[in-house]
Amino acid sequence: MAKTILVVDDTESLRTLVKNYLQQEGFRVVTAKDGREALFVAREEKPDLIILDLMMPEMGGYDFMRHHSREAETPIIILTAKIDENDKVLGLELGADDYVTKPFGMRELTARVRAVLRRVGKSAPEAEILRAGEIVLDRNSRLVQVRSEYVNLTPSEFDILAALMASPGRAYSRLDLLDLLQGTAYEGYERTIDVHIRNLRTKIEQDPRNPCYVETVYGIGYRFVPE
Numbered sequence: 753m754a755k756t757i758l759v760v761d762d763t764e765s766l767r768t769l770v771k772n773y774l775q776q777e778g779f780r781v782v783t784a785k786d787g788r789e790a791l792f793v794a795r796e797e798k799p800d801l802i803i804l805d806l807m808m809p810e811m812g813g814y815d816f817m818r819h820h821s822r823e824a825e826t827p828i829i830i831l832t833a834k835i836d837e838n839d840k841v842l843g844l845e846l847g848a849d850d851y852v853t854k855p856f857g858m859r860e861l862t863a864r865v866r867a868v869l870r871r872v873g874k875s876a877p878e879a880e881i882l883r884a885g886e887i888v889l890d891r892n893s894r895l896v897q898v899r900s901e902y903v904n905l906t907p908s909e910f911d912i913l914a915a916l917m918a919s920p921g922r923a924y925s926r927l928d929l930l931d932l933l934q935g936t937a938y939e940g941y942e943r944t945i946d947v948h949i950r951n952l953r954t955k956i957e958q959d960p961r962n963p964c965y966v967e968t969v970y971g972i973g974y975r976f977v978p979e
Contacts, residue, residue: 754780755869758799760790760816761831762808770803773858774865787811791819794826801869803861805831806843817846827868827907831856844947847906849933871933872907882917884976887956887965889917898956908933909952912945916966916976925973949974 757779759770764785771781782797784790788811794802802820806813813830820826830843830851843851849868852861880891888897894910896903905913915932916924924932926945933944953960967977 754778755800756780756782756797757865758782758784758790758793758797758802758826760784760787760802760808760813761805762786763805766805770858770861774862777862779865787813787816787819790816794820794824798824799826800872801865802826802828803831803865804828804848807833814842814846817843817848821847821904821906825904825906827872829861829864829868841943841947844944845951849906849908868907871911882914884917884920885965887913887917889914896956903955905952905955906948908948909955912948913952913956913966916974920976920978923969923972923975928973945973 757774759767759774759781760783761767761770762785767783767785771783774781782793782799784793786808790802790804791811793799804813804816811819813832817828825847828848828850830848831854832843832851833854850864852864882889882891886899889910890896891914894907896905896910896913911933912929915929916922929945929948949966950960953963953966956965957963965977967975969975
């Protein structure tokens with residue numbers, strides 16, 4: 753069955769261009785002209801991935817992510833004409849998995865779409881459960897419990913935690929984790945990993961400023977503290 757992509761942008765010509773290209777690549781594509789309309793479309797269509805512009809009337813991309821994240825954990829690729837680093841960081845903090853800066857090539861966008869879908873859809877051996885301290889991670893259901901309570905992780909946060917827990921004590925560089933998230937090597941944005949780690953610590957650590965699970969390895973990256 754074809755994966756459903758929701759394209760959200762206030763420029764009709766861009767929506768049409770992206771829709772036509774992705775349909776040629778075998779995807780089912782639905783569209784919305786702003787964040788408010790996208791909320792309704794997402795509820796009805798339950799897309800596998802959302803391509804989201806940031807600057808739109810009625811409801812922009814940031815506000816859409818704040819609302820949508822309460823209802824679903826859909827992977828999101830941000831489209832942005834902005835090049836300010838803080839704008840990208842804010843999008844990642846709100847749960848985006850990747851970003852593409854306008855203007856962009858359709859082949860690049862399609863490659864990013866396939867990489868995110870491939871990562872999120874990776875199959876895992878049956879009943880593959882990782883446990884450490886008060887954390888239980890189930891790769892099959894993609895659910896995480898911390899102190900017997902389910903926590904809501906984005907796809908990127910889940911994959912980082914799963915990789916770290918699977919190899920406790922191993923130091924992963926930021927580039928290692930970027931390659932893991934993207935499914936293919938490309939000129940990455942290393943601060944992306946710092947944002948995801950900060951968000952992850954907020955959700956799993958009792959004291960995020962003094963983490964006992966996800967440890968910083970200075971000059972290298974991060975590791976999961978072995979029991």
